[in-house]
Amino acid sequence: MTLRFWFLVATVTASVALAVPSVADPFVRCGEAPELAGGAVVADTLDRPAPPPGGRGWPAAIGENFSSPMFFDLDRDGVLEVIATDRQFTYVFAADGTPWSGWPRPGGSDNIPAVADLDEDGSPEILVASPGAPGKIRCFNVDGSVQAGFPVLLPYAYWLNVTAPVVADLDRDGHLDVGAQAEPGVAFFDRFGQPLPGWPYLWQTTQNIPWSAPAVADLDQDGSPEVVVGNNNLGACGVHVIRADGTARPGWPRSTENIFASPALGDLDGDGDLEIVLQEGDSTWYGNRLYVWHHDGTDAAGFPLEIAPQWESSRSNPAIADVDGEGTLEIVIQSGDGKLHVIDATGQEWPGFPRTVPGGGAVSSVQVADMDADGTAEFFLCYWQAGSQWVSGWRLEGTTLAGFPKLLFASSELDAHTSAHLADLEGDGDLDLCAQGGTFGAGQVRVYEVDGSQWHDQHERSDWPKIRRDPHNTGFCPAPVVTGVALDPDPAAPLRWFPNPVSRGGSLSLRLPGARGGRIAVFDLAGRRVGAATVGDRPSATVPLRALCGRDPAAGVYLLQFSPAGAGALSTGRLVVIE
Numbered sequence: 001m002t003l004r005f006w007f008l009v010a011t012v013t014a015s016v017a018l019a020v021p022s023v024a025d026p027f028v029r030c031g032e033a034p035e036l037a038g039g040a041v042v043a044d045t046l047d048r049p050a051p052p053p054g055g056r057g058w059p060a061a062i063g064e065n066f067s068s069p070m071f072f073d074l075d076r077d078g079v080l081e082v083i084a085t086d087r088q089f090t091y092v093f094a095a096d097g098t099p100w101s102g103w104p105r106p107g108g109s110d111n112i113p114a115v116a117d118l119d120e121d122g123s124p125e126i127l128v129a130s131p132g133a134p135g136k137i138r139c140f141n142v143d144g145s146v147q148a149g150f151p152v153l154l155p156y157a158y159w160l161n162v163t164a165p166v167v168a169d170l171d172r173d174g175h176l177d178v179g180a181q182a183e184p185g186v187a188f189f190d191r192f193g194q195p196l197p198g199w200p201y202l203w204q205t206t207q208n209i210p211w212s213a214p215a216v217a218d219l220d221q222d223g224s225p226e227v228v229v230g231n232n233n234l235g236a237c238g239v240h241v242i243r244a245d246g247t248a249r250p251g252w253p254r255s256t257e258n259i260f261a262s263p264a265l266g267d268l269d270g271d272g273d274l275e276i277v278l279q280e281g282d283s284t285w286y287g288n289r290l291y292v293w294h295h296d297g298t299d300a301a302g303f304p305l306e307i308a309p310q311w312e313s314s315r316s317n318p319a320i321a322d323v324d325g326e327g328t329l330e331i332v333i334q335s336g337d338g339k340l341h342v343i344d345a346t347g348q349e350w351p352g353f354p355r356t357v358p359g360g361g362a363v364s365s366v367q368v369a370d371m372d373a374d375g376t377a378e379f380f381l382c383y384w385q386a387g388s389q390w391v392s393g394w395r396l397e398g399t400t401l402a403g404f405p406k407l408l409f410a411s412s413e414l415d416a417h418t419s420a421h422l423a424d425l426e427g428d429g430d431l432d433l434c435a436q437g438g439t440f441g442a443g444q445v446r447v448y449e450v451d452g453s454q455w456h457d458q459h460e461r462s463d464w465p466k467i468r469r470d471p472h473n474t475g476f477c478p479a480p481v482v483t484g485v486a487l488d489p490d491p492a493a494p495l496r497w498f499p500n501p502v503s504r505g506g507s508l509s510l511r512l513p514g515a516r517g518g519r520i521a522v523f524d525l526a527g528r529r530v531g532a533a534t535v536g537d538r539p540s541a542t543v544p545l546r547a548l549c550g551r552d553p554a555a556g557v558y559l560l561q562f563s564p565a566g567a568g569a570l571s572t573g574r575l576v577v578i579e
Contacts, residue, residue: 060082062089177190283360433447522559
């Protein structure tokens with residue numbers, strides 16, 4: 001079996017993994033194929049992959065880390081950059097792995113950053129929550145300079161830990177705000193670094209080691225968002241739903257066992273408002289249930305669900321995704337007993353699940369995307385096994401994707417804390433994956449191409465491409481149902497756009513089919529046209545969203561359609577707009 005010794009320090013809760021072979025361990029030897037539940041064998045051997053193709057400068061060296069990297073087009077040139085943190089620094093790397101000028105910057109994190117145009121100058125900022133006494137939310141401009149008004153200080157009691165930051169227009173004033181959890185509660189600040197009225201939201205604590213990042217969405221569709229967060233406050237563990245004014249929503253908090261995982265939000269039952277999904281406990285704490293609540297705090301039918309034995313739950317965040325492309329959302333999550341679960345809105349496991357996956361399921365979170373445009377989702381997960389850290393990918397029916405697993409870090413004493421991010425790095429129609437790993441004192445960031453991927457329709461079926469789902473870390477999955485306008489992309493010459501999701505005040509970078517001009521139109525899900533613009537005869541264009549729509553559109557799901565000048569097929573796909 002694999003033993004994990006968890007230790008608590010003032011700035012991180014980390015796991016040390018030591019391999020002790022046992023006949024009960026289905027993954028005891030390098031090269032053996034893991035088993036699925038029911039005895040089916042997946043050809044997921046641990047041969048080391050070849051170096052990345054294309055002359056890229058990956059892996060990139062960083063320090064000891066417990067975080068996850070992310071892709072983002074910081075300079076809006078159509079090619080994504082990679083943003084990563086270790087425990088001391090924040091890094092920006094170009095697509096070829098070379099460091100950006102002005103980076104790294106002092107101020108690291110144990111959690112994934114967020115990216116948003118906080119100051120509305122047309123250029124995004126990188127937001128990093130750093131542990132300390134007190135913890136801080138840092139805000140960097142793309143050149144590495146510090147944004148005016150930052151860093152801001154988070155509430156502090158005894159422990160130094162903080163969670164990933166989340167960005168949203170919490171007070172509905174038309175401008176973005178940023179927040180994070182620290183030990184005694186949750187704080188939110190405006191774009192100038194000033195505390196929002198009514199915040200921070202505080203609880204009494206004797207010991208709360210924050211891991212659960214806040215999620216933000218309008219749960220009851222009343223026009224005002226809520227903040228959802230869990231804690232492991234000893235003697236008073238639970239989940240809080242906080243209104244935009246910093247007060248608790250009626251019916252909350254709900255008592256649970258220790259909460260280390262972060263919540264996910266989505267309309268699972270299709271009734272128009274959102275459900276809250278969260279796993280309690282982990283492999284060293286009591287708790288083994290998966291919860292789904294309605295916004296008023298009542299349990300969804302079929303929940304809570306015991307998904308693991310006691311002491312075998314996980315810090316893994318749930319993902320919400322339409323796994324089979326039929327228009328309903330499912331929950332995808334791993335538990336600490338090494339099982340991958342797909343669970344529907346009624347609490348039923350998907351046929352063939354749970355399945356055994358490598359690594360024991362302690363920390364990393366699952367990513368979900370239709371990487372080959374076949375209508376069904378694939379799952380990606382990082383893990384520790386046989387003394388190294390890995391990432392692998394599987395199809396819905398359980399087979400391992402070609403080229404996986406891929407090595408993240410060799411000879412590591414630490415469990416894999418990282419989660420992957422899936423995106424088209426270079427805009428070439430192939431899916432890429434970034435993840436990072438490390439051991440005590442050293443780490444690496446890696447980028448791999450996903451073999452066999454067809455990513456021209458990433459805007460349609462990338463339901464949960466990274467931990468916390470989107471660049472703002474909202475933890476919110478929009479409804480997958482699309483009506484009014486058919487999705488009929490031209491497979492030979494598709495339109496591509498990014499970023500997606502895009503912020504209300506952001507811009508879309510467009511790659512046009514066949515370098516033809518034409519007309520770009522935005523529709524809502526009822527098929528009503530929101531706005532349109534003419535694009536000249538050139539291969540690419542950048543269009544501010546407010547110019548395309550005639551105003552800043554409301555957050556939600558839209559359809560973007562390109563009609564080429566002259567003859568040619570329409571290209572249509574889903575566009576997600578976030579605060």
